[in-house]
Amino acid sequence: MRYDLSARTPMRVLAAFVLAACSGAAAAQVYDPPVPAAVAARMNLTALGAQSGFDRFIVYYRDGSGNGAALPASVAASTAPAARTARLQALGGDLARVSAALGVKLAHVRGLATGGELVGVQGQRLPPAAAQRFMTQMLANPDVAYVEPDRRMTIKMVPNDTYWQYQWDYYETTAGMNLPAAWDIATGSGVAVAVLDTGITAHSDLAGQTVGGYDFISDVATARDGNGRDSNPNDEGDWFAANECGVSYSSNSSWHGSHVAGTIAALANNAKGIAGVAFGARVVPVRVLGKCGGMISDIADAIIWASGGGVSGVPANPNPAKVLNMSLGGGGACGVTFQSAINSARSRGTTVVVAAGNENQNVSNSSPANCTGVIAVAALDRKGNRASYSNFGTTVDVAAPGGDTAASAYDGILSTLNAGTTTQGTENYVFYQGTSMATPHVAGLVALMLSRSPSLSPDQVESTLKANVRAIPGICSGGCGAGLVDAGKTLAALGGGGGTPPPGNVFSSGTDVVIPDLGSASSSIAVSGRSGNAPSALKVYVRIVHSYRGDLQIDLVAPGGKSFRLKNASSTDSAANVDTSYTVNASTVTANSTWQLKVADKYSGDTGYIDLWSLTF
CATH class of the missing domain: 2.60.120.260 (Galactose-binding domain-like)
Structure with a gap:
């Protein structure tokens, strides 16, 4: 089921939210002992709540011209050599005085172009209360105009993509994957993600986001390109007429691979469309599904090739992927062919992420999700319940947002697509639902993880994902794995600001x-x-x-x-x-x-x- 957003005028609520969030003045946190208002006006007291410790401060002196203002902009003029010489002499005396009073070692680091002087605390970071005492001691000299802590700035990523407000799956507190917090740590740079699917269509939100690729469909009728396997992963359309594929109904082309690719790596901050989970990563499009689907024999070869292995008659892959996304599946046991291909990919350090399936049945009956060594992904709806279609079971590893367009079109997963019903037409954006949509959320998160910690093995990736999920927000009958993936918590566990270290070895x-x-x-x-x-x-x-x-x-x-x-x-x-x-x-x-x-x-x-x-x- 799909819903086309391209004809709708995007609501500009993001800008309104950002302005509203920034319009209120932050309340000053005063640490013990209280600071008199006149002294507090000469320091950046609210900055002390920004982080847990401070080892550098910026000090401004009055320039001797009589302006006496407390704000840095008013003292920045004191950059003349004579004024700076006098200022450094005063600073030396103040640092000796404050060092003795507080029992810390202080040193001048350098001058700033603004006229301030950077001061360092040696061997330790001062917690906020101690940092406040340092600034108060510095301001005991009336010639010190202003002091503020030198804080660490990081990316606080909220993209300006026009449809960002519809990507609830990234940021909503109920069933979103807490993605913006992860973007403060990694964006997937340097990681290739192979998407084994229907191929790729041209789309401006994927421009420059794909690299290489191959068409592994060996059957000419299924491939629709007249020549079977070739180096062009272009999606030729998977439409079919009634009774052509063993079913009585007909179907338009899904452009499924482009939707999956967009969730993984669509451009971000380009004031257009959507943002991908790992927009710094690159997608290797590998075409394995065409008219009526695709064969395990082709898919197995594609798994090996995409991960950097050799396939007879196919040139070597110049862009081996560390992550494979397989939003595909069928019935039955895993089988030797699938398992051998997956084992081969894992032996080269590639993590394989697979859709649990959309049959509302135990995943033990869905292949390749029931293969050993894959990360099988179940789908949740916007309320955090197991989606009505999603497979379940003890071998599901994790859950991710998959959407529910039956409840509302806007409750689906929005991504890049094409408007053509059979052959390609104009680009657009469409809401889909399915474990196929949940899977690229996890594959993208794995790309973020490997961008941060490239040496992680597939087993370590899986263990770290599971160790940092949050509880399923709603109801999951039958088993949805360890929980809902939490991108921010997972990246923090890899050294992005706290969390638990990866388990295993x-x-x-x-x-x-x-x-x-x-x-x-x-x-x-x-x-x-x-x-x-x-x-x-x-x-x-x-x-x-x-x-x-x-x-x-x-x-x-x-x-x-x-x-x-x-x-x-x-x-x-x-x-x-x-x-x-x-x-x-x-x-x-x-x-x-x-x-x-x-x-x-x-x-x-x-x-x-x-x-x-x-x-x-």
Whole structure:
């Protein structure tokens, strides 16, 4: 069932919401001890509620011209060399005074083009109450005009796509997948998702979002392109007349693959249409379904090819996918062919996401959702109930929004489509429902996960998804897996601001640890449940946010104290940040107990923090 939105005028409620949300003044949070109003006016007190700790502050001094204003814009003129020399002398005295009063080490970091001076707290982050005391102490000098904490800014992604308000499946609190919170952490960049489906149609909201692809339909009549298998994954239409496909009814072309592709990776923030779950990812369109469907023999070859394996007579895939989306299925047991193809894809590190099926039956009767090693996805309606059509059962892994157009067209899943009834026509956007629609929500989320943590195995992906779901909001008779996928919580668990580390053989820490300038920092991971020694190829993933990574020397310290050098400091490496994996032969040390990542800053002038690190056994 589908509903075409293209003829409707989009409601511009997003802009109204954004303006309303920003129009009210935030209430100031005053931490103990209370700050007099005259002093509070000279500091950014409300900023203290923005994060849990602060290690840098921006200080503005009056410029001596008598303007005496408290706002930064009024003191920004004090950039003349003589004025700045005097200001730095005053700053030195103030830092010594405040350091003694609060028992913290303070240092001048640099001047700002605005006329402010950046001050750093060495070796720690001040919680909000302590940060307030720091600012109050600085303002005890009447020549200090204004102080504010130097806060970390992140993406707060609410896209400007014109139909965003209809994408309830992303953001609604009842049955949405909490997607905007995940976009603050990852967008799927660098990840290829293969969509094994009807192929792809041209659509402006998918322009530049696809790469490569192949047509695996070997039967000419099914393919409708006159030549069977070829390198063109164009969707030729899957329409059929009554009694042509073993059924008495007829059907128009579904353009199903384009709808699935749009949910995964439609362009975002292009002031048009919809946003994809992983709009930074790229879709590899693989055509396996045509008139009357597609054959397992073709689909199995496509699974292997899409994941980077070799298929006789088909050129190698230059864009191997780490995620496969199969919004397709049929009856019966999994079978050796399907299972072998899936095993082959998994052996190359590819996660396979499959629709549970739309027969309102136990998923044990739906293939390939009943195959081993796949992530089988059930569908929920807008109220969070198992959709009336969705398959169920103990082998369903997770649930995702699938829609219910029977309740209302707007309760379906909106995505990219084509208006042609048989052959292609103009592009449009249409509401669909089905486990076919739920599945790309999960495939897109997997792309976000792999963009954040590329080393995750298919089993780790599945375990992390299941460990970070939320409870089914409504009723699910028969079993809807671990719960409703929660994109924000899942990405946070991979080091995006908290949450639980991935289960299984990955142990990680996502707690931020400040690396002071010319100082050192360490972060610990407790490993348990491992027998014997660590492996000879222990994988150590490290992500450090730092403005000059050459300053950093990084060591892994094993239980018992043995140290492994991961990175030396280098005065010539001026790039920012560390985001890489190291392999260590740790076979001589025990696996269980506490491991440490030690980071030393060997050169002055730059600071940063340990963002995330993990051990893979």
